[in-house]
Amino acid sequence: MQATDTGDPSWFHRVVDCQWACPAHTDVPEYIRLIAQGRFADAYLVNRASNVFPGILGRVCDRPCEPACRRGRVEAKPVAICRLKRVAADRRDEHQSDIRERLPRAPAVKNGKRIACIGAGPASLTVANDLMPLGYEVTVFEKWGAPGGLMRTNIPGFRLPARVLDEEIGYILDMGVDLRLNTPISSLRALLDSGEYHAVFVGSGAPKGKDLDLPDRHAPAAVGHIHIGIDWLEAVAFGHTHSVGRRVLIIGVGNTAMDCCRTALRLGAAEVKVMARKPRGFFKASDWELEDAEEENVEIVVNHAPQRFVVRDGRLAGMIFERMEYELDDSGRIRAQRAVGEAFFPCEDVILAIGQENAFPWIEDDLGLEFDAWHRPKVDPDTFQSTRPGVFFGGDAAFGPKNIIWAVEHGHQAAISIHRYCHGLPVEERPQPTLKLESRKMGLHEWAYKNDYAPFERRLMPHVGLKERFKKLDIEVELGFTAEQAAAEAARCLNCDVQTVFDARLCIECDACVDICPVDCLTMVANGSESEVRTRLKAPALEPTQPLFVSAPLKHTGRVMVKDENLCVHCGLCAERCPTAAWDMQKSTIGIAYAGDGIPPCSTLQTRKRA
Secondary structure, three states: OOOOOOOOHHHHHHOOOEEEEEOOOOOOOHHHOOOOOOOHHHHHHHHHHHHHOHHHHHOOOOOOOOHHHHHOOOOOOOHHHHHHHHHHOOOOOOOOHHHHHOOOOOOOOOOOOOEEEEEEEEEEEEEHHHHHHHHHHHEEOOOOOOOOOOHHHHHHHOOOOHHHHHHHHHHHHHHOOEOOOOOOOOOHHHHOOOOOOOOEEOOOOEEOOOOOHEEEEEHHHHHOOOEHHHHHHHHOOOOOOOOOOOOEEEOOOOOOHHHHHHHHOOOOEEEEEEEEOHHHHOOOOHHHHHHHHHHHEEEEOEEEEEEEEEOOOOEEEEEEEEEEEEEOOOOOOOOEEEEEEEEEEEEOOOEEOOOEEEOOOOOOOOOOOEEEOOEEEOOOOOOOEEEOOEEEOOOOOHHHOHHHHEEEEEHHHHHHHHHHHHHOOOOOOOOOEEEEEEEOOHHHHOOOOOOOOOOOOOOOOOOOOOOHOOOOOOOOOOOEEEEEEHHHHHHOOOOOOEEEOOOOHHHOOOOOOHHHHHOEEEEOOOOHHHHHHOOOOOOOOOOOOOOOOOOOOOOOOOEHHHHHEOOOOOHHHHHHHOOOEEEEEEOOOOOOOOOOOHHHHHHHOOOOOOO
């Protein structure tokens, strides 16, 4: 095997599993350390550099970082990364310092470029956040009367309070964004032909909820009582819907379904059932969403496939479902299914939360924009440019429904492309991340970070009591961690960005590091092919997709030091034990590239005319 190129930023980036798993690559260990020190404003700014909406995502992120957390390899539950993010947001101004003074600002002198963003959701807002400090004039067109997109219309106030939305969206708008509310775009052709904008970003989401074309779906008595989930949540959010029937059925079991069932309870429903076609292992909803719904006495009924609506005596009476049985193979996939009877469930209202899809009735067919068979735009997954140069897509509008953090990353990448496009540079050429390593050594056995193992269990999130939370629609259920709880949870972080860095020139092959390693992740072996080396490791490599670290040949025997990064918990014992300092603990900082990085002064560039 070739020696690992640790000068490649992606090597150490990948080893910081939480940061690697985050679509926006937030520096998770760094902000957790700052929280542990009580430096909440600093932690907030570390967050905001990448994810833009720490207070919002600290409440509603889908948490792709947590399954990757290295803490989950030594005990059952990962660090509560998402909830610590909220701590930084909630406590950022505790020391009477206004965070606004430290946020990016737009320059007084503009660069002459105007950008149109369609939709005021997280992707468009991120584009504006990245381009405004570079001197762009950004206009955001929003069909609703308030910005935020799905963050405002589809996430209930008891999960995401309006004040949090207003504050964090306000940080972006206050840079001078031209926000035009109640202004839907009815023709992309007209926008392009106006000649006002040098580039257009489409961040209009996936606004079309899926329907169920079943018998009696469109019966006059049923129409007013069968609702599309995302449309129903929008009506609630904007105060158009204030009540719901006593018995409600929710069809579907994703996160939108969880928001619908909990909202129905707050609008007066006495009995809410979530109807799932498949077993629980196939649910799309996050585990914590399911737990919160069940805590509020929502019943989740599995293995029931909807068959038809039932109308009796001039009103919706309920639904008929097929009861399903499934056979699973050894990997948990469905091998066979069969219907074993029918069941009737009474209700006064049905809410369909079975998915959503793109809809672009305002994009004409002859503009050079290509769409696939599902009417999704053909978008380059790296540049986010469509088949028409100068028109970019991001968020749910680009690739269908995903979580907010994905929309944020799409916005960052689209902003890079827009900046390059407007200055005559190839959008395919992307600015590269950087790497900085700094030793944490203070003395022979002293480190500038906390490297002992904290045996704390994951902190439980305190909630508003069941009796209190239903009094108003927008009472936030999760109370957030106290400073003490946050400090205890932060101590569970294993500091994965403090790396075990090895210098083969200093190694005397004494085996001290191999002997002391508590997880047996180190082995000195004869080199060979990867398949051969993996058979010689001290402990079996449990995750073959994570590369092994391989050193240069050791000077005494020609063997190589091999480290299984999947097993390593960054405890630093190897560096403490090493008599020659061949091992060191070094903080790796990955510099994520954003719009403006790696671009020469504007005077040397060829700029593009308006689209």
